Amino acid sequence: xxxxxxxxxxxxxxxxxxxxxxxxxxxxxxxxxxxxxxxxxxxxxxxxxxxxxxxxxxxxxxxxxxxxxxxxxxxxxxxxxxxxxxxxxxxxxxxxxxxxxxxxxxxxxxxxxxxxx
Amino acid sequence: xxxxxxxxxxxxxxxxxxxxxxxxxxxxxxxxxxxxxxxxxxxxxxxxxxxxxxxxxxxxxxxxxxxxxxxxxxxxxxxxxxxxxxxxxxxxxxxxxxxxxxxxxxxxxx
Numbered sequence: 001x002x003x004x005x006x007x008x009x010x011x012x013x014x015x016x017x018x019x020x021x022x023x024x025x026x027x028x029x030x031x032x033x034x035x036x037x038x039x040x041x042x043x044x045x046x047x048x049x050x051x052x053x054x055x056x057x058x059x060x061x062x063x064x065x066x067x068x069x070x071x072x073x074x075x076x077x078x079x080x081x082x083x084x085x086x087x088x089x090x091x092x093x094x095x096x097x098x099x100x101x102x103x104x105x106x107x108x109x110x111x112x113x114x115x116x117x
Numbered sequence: 118x119x120x121x122x123x124x125x126x127x128x129x130x131x132x133x134x135x136x137x138x139x140x141x142x143x144x145x146x147x148x149x150x151x152x153x154x155x156x157x158x159x160x161x162x163x164x165x166x167x168x169x170x171x172x173x174x175x176x177x178x179x180x181x182x183x184x185x186x187x188x189x190x191x192x193x194x195x196x197x198x199x200x201x202x203x204x205x206x207x208x209x210x211x212x213x214x215x216x217x218x219x220x221x222x223x224x225x226x227x
Contacts, residue, residue, distance in 0.1 A: 042219035043205065045217075048214055102148065102211065103167070106162065108161070109159060110159055
């Protein structure tokens, strides 16, 4: 079975550039999560979707970050303009949910290692 | 909001020694999950605990949920080099998505 697929695996770009991270969740999963991981702050939830609808984006650091899920098999996280402090590993995860998303395992992609110079 | 504390932050052990990480929540939980992340990898689900006082075992790993459902522990018996990684608890209180602890990074010295 295919797991969560993220692209690119690595991204190095200069500050001010637009960065787009992509995610394909596991087929049939109705929840999709975007996380950011750094040594200092650990694993932070940025935003999550249920049935393609954004439910909570309170973790998005600022207006430079945006996320979309146009259909059940694709989501993007965009940073525009990017800054060096955005450097981190970004993970996408998906899960079954229904009414109680918190009692289902989350399946993580391999992540995108983002470096902003 | 919900606070999740994991201790210790780091643990270095000799191969064959035991290891324990602790997770504490500021609120009563519906359930708790544990994940392992190998260096350079992604978090992988290990187990979920739901009942008060629940104990589950996976080979050398023992997971326990506290009676008050506010804390949990993961114990590894006789660590091996394959146990290296960061162990995260993830807490669900019923109202918000999983809240991950900052993890305990385990190093095993052969």
